[in-house]
Amino acid sequence: MAVVEVRDLKKTYKLGKITVEALRGVTVDIKQGDFVTFAGPSGSGKTTLLNLIGGLDDITEGEILLDGRKINDLGQGRLSEIRLQKIGFIFQQYNLIPVLTAYENIEYPLLLQGVGDAERRSRIEAALKEVNIGELSSRRPNDMSGGQQQRVAIARALAIRPKIVLADEPTANLDSKNSESLIDLMREINGRDGVTFIFSTHDQMVMGKSKRLLYLKDGRIEKEEKRP
Amino acid sequence: MFFSLAWRNIWRNRRRSAITISAICIGMAGIIFMIGMMNGFVVNMIENSVHLETGALQVHHRGYHDDPSVEKLIRNPSEVSDRVTALPRVNGVSLRIKSFGLVSTRRDSLGAMLVGIDPSSESVVTNLYKSVIAGSYGSIRSGNTVLLGKTLAQNLQVRLGDEIIILSQGADGSMGNDIYKVGGIFETASPDIDRMYIYMGLSDASELLSTYGGVNEIAVSLKDADAADSAKNAVINALGDEDELEVLTWKEVLPGVAQMVVFMQGAVFLFYLIVFGVAAFGISNTLIMSIFERVHELGVMMSIGTRPSRIFLQTAVESVMMGLIGSVIGSALGFLLSLNFILNGLDVSFWAKAKSFIAFSPVIYYRLVPWDFVLGIFFVVLVTALSSVYPALKASRLKPADAIRYV
Numbered sequence: 001m002a003v004v005e006v007r008d009l010k011k012t013y014k015l016g017k018i019t020v021e022a023l024r025g026v027t028v029d030i031k032q033g034d035f036v037t038f039a040g041p042s043g044s045g046k047t048t049l050l051n052l053i054g055g056l057d058d059i060t061e062g063e064i065l066l067d068g069r070k071i072n073d074l075g076q077g078r079l080s081e082i083r084l085q086k087i088g089f090i091f092q093q094y095n096l097i098p099v100l101t102a103y104e105n106i107e108y109p110l111l112l113q114g115v116g117d118a119e120r121r122s123r124i125e126a127a128l129k130e131v132n133i134g135e136l137s138s139r140r141p142n143d144m145s146g147g148q149q150q151r152v153a154i155a156r157a158l159a160i161r162p163k164i165v166l167a168d169e170p171t172a173n174l175d176s177k178n179s180e181s182l183i184d185l186m187r188e189i190n191g192r193d194g195v196t197f198i199f200s201t202h203d204q205m206v207m208g209k210s211k212r213l214l215y216l217k218d219g220r221i222e223k224e225e226k227r228p
Numbered sequence: 229m230f231f232s233l234a235w236r237n238i239w240r241n242r243r244r245s246a247i248t249i250s251a252i253c254i255g256m257a258g259i260i261f262m263i264g265m266m267n268g269f270v271v272n273m274i275e276n277s278v279h280l281e282t283g284a285l286q287v288h289h290r291g292y293h294d295d296p297s298v299e300k301l302i303r304n305p306s307e308v309s310d311r312v313t314a315l316p317r318v319n320g321v322s323l324r325i326k327s328f329g330l331v332s333t334r335r336d337s338l339g340a341m342l343v344g345i346d347p348s349s350e351s352v353v354t355n356l357y358k359s360v361i362a363g364s365y366g367s368i369r370s371g372n373t374v375l376l377g378k379t380l381a382q383n384l385q386v387r388l389g390d391e392i393i394i395l396s397q398g399a400d401g402s403m404g405n406d407i408y409k410v411g412g413i414f415e416t417a418s419p420d421i422d423r424m425y426i427y428m429g430l431s432d433a434s435e436l437l438s439t440y441g442g443v444n445e446i447a448v449s450l451k452d453a454d455a456a457d458s459a460k461n462a463v464i465n466a467l468g469d470e471d472e473l474e475v476l477t478w479k480e481v482l483p484g485v486a487q488m489v490v491f492m493q494g495a496v497f498l499f500y501l502i503v504f505g506v507a508a509f510g511i512s513n514t515l516i517m518s519i520f521e522r523v524h525e526l527g528v529m530m531s532i533g534t535r536p537s538r539i540f541l542q543t544a545v546e547s548v549m550m551g552l553i554g555s556v557i558g559s560a561l562g563f564l565l566s567l568n569f570i571l572n573g574l575d576v577s578f579w580a581k582a583k584s585f586i587a588f589s590p591v592i593y594y595r596l597v598p599w600d601f602v603l604g605i606f607f608v609v610l611v612t613a614l615s616s617v618y619p620a621l622k623a624s625r626l627k628p629a630d631a632i633r634y635v
Contacts, residue, residue: 056531057629076536076628084533095528095632099236104229109532111229156532 002029002065003163003196004053009062011048011219022048024219025062030198032163035190037199039207040216046200047168049216053198054087054166055079067163084112088157088195092169094149096141102128102152103137109160127155131185147178154182158189164196171203183209230538234545241518245550248514252554252608253561255503259604260562262499264569264594266492272592274453274478276417277485282478283322283353283447284456285463287312290474292444293481298327299399301442302473309446311466317459319449320352325433326444329396331426333384340380341424342396344433344443353449356427359414363388367411368429374408377422378415386410394426398438406436417589453478500607507554507608508615511547515619519543526623527631536624543620544613551612555605563601569594 011023023045030036038046051057053064055071063072066082074082083089096105106127110120128134131151141149150170157165165186171179183206190197199206207213213225238245278284286293287308289300302308309321325344330337347366351357357365360375367373374394376386386392388410395405408428415422434441450459456477463475479486519526526539534542570593577590 051629054531055628056632057627076530080530080533080535083531087533089531091528091632095524095531097233097525097529099233099240104232107229108233108529112533112535112538160533 001032003032003034003067004028004030004198005063005065005068006030006049006053007063007065009049009052009059009064011045011052011057011060021219023052023060026216026219026221027062028214028221030164030196032196033190033194035187035197035209035211037201037207037210037213038216039200039202039213040222041202044216045219046216050166050168050198050200053164054089055083084109084160086163088160088162088165090150090153090157090165090167090170092172094141094146094153094173096149096152096156098141101138101140102133102144102155105141105152106156106159109156113160123159123161124155127159130158130189131155146173147175147182150174150178150182154186158195162195164198167197167199167201169201169203170199171201171206176205179203180205230542231545231549234542234549237518237522237546238549241521244514244517248510249550249554249557251510252507252551252612253558255507256555256558256604256608257562257565259496259500259503260559260596260600261565263496263600263604264562264566264596265574265592266496267595267597267600268569268574268592269588270489270492271595272589273485273488276589277482278453278478279353279355280359280416280418281354281421282481284450284453284478285448285460286476286478286481287446287448287463287467288444288474288476290472293474293476296326296444298325298397298437298439298444299401301399301439301444302446303442305441305443305446308467308470308473312446312448312463315459315462315466317451317455317462319451320349321449322346322350322353322447323430323443324350324445324447325430325437325439325442327396327433327437329394329426329436331380331384332393332395333386333390336384338380338383339424340394340426342394342433342436343425343427344430344437345427346430350427350447353447356414356416359416360412361415363410363412365412365414368427368432370411371429371432372406372408373411373429373432375412375414375427376410377425378413379419379423380426381410381413383423388413394436396437398436399440399442400438402438404436404438406432408432504607504611507551508611511550511612512615512619514550515543515547515616516622518546519619519623523626523631524633526626527628527633530626530628531632539626540620540624543623544616547612547616547620548609551609552605555608558608559601559605563596566594566596570596 006026006028009023009026013020013022038049040046052059059072063070103124106124128137131154133148133151136144136148186197187209189195211227215222289302292300305323312318312321327342329340329342331340347368368375390410391407393407398404460475460477467473573591573593576592
């Protein structure tokens with residue numbers, strides 16, 4: 001069953017007097033448990049597509065269904081709720097809250113979810129262990145390396161028990177060793193827990209480890225490759 | 229977590245937050261200092277008015293207050309005073325006969341207000357007995373003896389033991405006159421009273437002014453002078469069928485003083501507005517700056533599931549925290565600034581001599597009650613919460629994708 005259904009999706013931006021067509025009619029289904037990568041050069045529309053799937057931006061035309069529910073007309077409040085319950089985000093710039101420790105960054109969305117004390121503690125400890133940064137739990141982002149911050153971001157995304165993880169250029173600021181180990185970790189979680197991972201990247205290593213590769217060019221899916 | 233997050237956000241830019249909190253703090257200290265002073269003036273003004281002359285309530289023959297003339301008498305004062313005294317909130321009453329008269333010595337004649345009192349019951353209503361600076365308050369119990377205001381005595385050039393002649397028209401239209409000995413000289417906080425008033429025994433006044441047992445005024449002392457308005461209704465009910473009588477509160481008797489109280493409260497309110505306006509702009513500005521610095525981060529918070537309403541609340545909590553810190557520290561500072569004046573008072577003798585219709589003591593003691601602090605802090609917090617509405621709305625209406633792109 002498709003967890004994400006994208007139908008003839010179009011997105012235009014106005015930059016002053018110029019209208020930029022970021023997406024020109026994208027249609028794609030992503031099944032539960034997929035490990036999908038949207039690849040393509042800068043400006044191909046992959047980040048825009050990820051933002052629209054995550055409900056972070058307004059759809060110009062077409063529709064998106066998440067878990068069978070159309071999200072086009074939902075307000076920011078409802079979209080926040082869907083993101084909180086179903087979607088984990090991993091960003092290129094890690095995007096942790098700088099005044100919170102690693103532990104608190106992971107705890108933050110769990111508090112929003114209303115997860116009880118004991119369950120919350122157990123999930124945070126499990127997530128820290130999973131990404132192998134248990135000893136850094138009391139550090140703030142500024143006191144951690146890029147790789148360590150990205151691990152916290154992954155732990156934050158996974159601790160909420162999402163159906164989908166949207167990862168926008170997650171390895172762009174990491175060295176190759178860190179990049180590979182993180183992608184391997186995500187692959188392992190995907191295989192073990194069936195969490196759907198959707199990447200946008202132009203990192204060959206990430207593309208190579210994806211089960212399904214969708215190439216975007218000029219706002220359209222140009223070709224698709226499936227791997228075992 | 230959310231309070232902790234708000235707290236940490238406040239201290240991200242320590243200098244900016246410290247300046248904002250300091251502004252609130254100084255404003256609040258100013259408010260507390262002003263309130264302490266105004267409370268002192270108001271209480272002093274009311275106490276001087278109520279305890280110097282009027283009492284908390286007065287009962288007259290209807291129309292006496294608007295057109296005071298000696299023939300407007302309460303004919304059954306004992307019965308009326310018994311009914312009023314029986315009320316639980318009444319402390320005591322004083323029967324008075326009042327009229328204008330001419331006071332003469334061998335050298336001079338001056339107009340004066342003659343007031344007949346029973347010194348025992350008057351001492352329950354006013355502090356006149358404390359104001360006698362020469363002679364004896366009780367001297368008027370013996371016949372044909374009077375108490376003179378200090379200024380009046382100076383103007384007439386009379387001393388203790390001297391004799392004066394008082395001439396006045398009686399309630400029956402006859403002219404009364406007699407010779408009286410100066411048994412005491414008083415000095416109050418009111419230059420008008422010191423210049424104009426002569427107190428004599430009630431029976432002397434009744435005889436001089438031919439009231440035949442009637443009185444012009446029954447001044448009422450209440451256990452709680454602040455409850456004059458509600459006590460007035462109780463007195464009216466107690467008087468029942470006495471339609472020819474009127475009951476007035478001290479505010480109605482002395483509208484100038486009541487207006488001055490309102491004016492002072494208005495001045496405090498104006499001061500509140502100025503301080504709160506500064507606090508509101510300061511907080512609002514700080515929050516807007518802080519939000520501009522955190523647009524990207526707010527976008528991230530939204531993208532991981534923070535509802536716009538939570539972003540709004542988070543921003544408002546930061547504002548309220550700053551208001552709370554500033555107002556609590558400011559209250560403490562204001563109290564410390566006021567402490568010397570609470571204990572030792574503020575010397576306003578230069579002013580006390582200059583004013584006319586309102587009696588102030590030469591030293592005003594600041595007064596602060598817990599309610600002043602609670603109310604002040606409450607309003608500062610309220611204003612800071614309101615001043616956060618615009619920046620909080622701005623934060624909560626950010627589009628996550630745009631906010632994340634913002635660097």
